[in-house]
Amino acid sequence: MIAMTGLSKTYQMGDETICAVDHIDFQVKAGEFVSIVGPSGSGKSTLMNIIGLLDMADSGTYLLAGKDVTQLSDNEQAKIRNEKIGFVFQSFNLLPKMNALENVMVPLLYKGMGEKDAKARALEFLEKMKLTDRYQHLSCQLSGGQQQRVAIARALACSPDIILADEPTGALDSKTGTEIMELLAMLNDRGQTILLITHDLKVATKAKRVVTIGDGKLMDTGDAR
Numbered sequence: 001m002i003a004m005t006g007l008s009k010t011y012q013m014g015d016e017t018i019c020a021v022d023h024i025d026f027q028v029k030a031g032e033f034v035s036i037v038g039p040s041g042s043g044k045s046t047l048m049n050i051i052g053l054l055d056m057a058d059s060g061t062y063l064l065a066g067k068d069v070t071q072l073s074d075n076e077q078a079k080i081r082n083e084k085i086g087f088v089f090q091s092f093n094l095l096p097k098m099n100a101l102e103n104v105m106v107p108l109l110y111k112g113m114g115e116k117d118a119k120a121r122a123l124e125f126l127e128k129m130k131l132t133d134r135y136q137h138l139s140c141q142l143s144g145g146q147q148q149r150v151a152i153a154r155a156l157a158c159s160p161d162i163i164l165a166d167e168p169t170g171a172l173d174s175k176t177g178t179e180i181m182e183l184l185a186m187l188n189d190r191g192q193t194i195l196l197i198t199h200d201l202k203v204a205t206k207a208k209r210v211v212t213i214g215d216g217k218l219m220d221t222g223d224a225r
């Protein structure tokens, strides 16, 4: 699903060159649930943005679902991103003036699905997230855990090859965070490939494979648990 070799990205800050992602070799196979754990400043967001085609590496190779995505134009990147990747963020990133249903429908409509089909599909995924009774609520009228479930429904409705979750429990209390992690584990049991990024080792170890990042370097012990 993901195969990267020698991937690097540096930032120039005045005289200083920061190697935020330093020659990373990393693979995720279809059906895996992997977490990348590391402290603040270790390069997690930079790596996540590259994996999610929101940013480009300076060097190295990155194959996503067998396709070399290192040299694509912004438009081509956006197209592959919409087709293959579902994002789940710490801050949920829902559209505040839309209700839960509309939030899940937006990317489906954007993909060209008709209104009726998009609505049916959005309701199906909201039901899977046990939000049927909340679909008319605006995001601000939902709890953090409910908002994250809407965000997960939105990601899943687009049938992504992989879900990228960036600190998905970071804004939740520990009980709700645990519920969201159990939800991700259940989705993985049903075949969804998931890559999770976190600074929290307790959250990371809920995944089936944990790799650590420090100073832009990835240590993939390959331990499947």
Ligand SMILES: Nc1ncnc2c1ncn2[C@@H]1O[C@H](COP(=O)(O)OP(=O)(O)O)[C@@H](O)[C@H]1O
Pocket: 011, 012, 013, 018, 019, 020, 038, 039, 040, 041, 042, 043, 044, 045, 046, 047
């Ligand atoms: N746009 C940027 N310009 C300069 N330095 C950056 C930029 N983004 C990140 N960095 C630096 O790259 C390193 C990794 O950052 P980041 O990927 O955000 O780490 P994390 O998400 O693990 O906290 C840090 O040293 C950070 O200061």
Ligand SMILES: [Mg+2]
Pocket: 041, 044, 045, 046
């Ligand atoms: Mg970060």
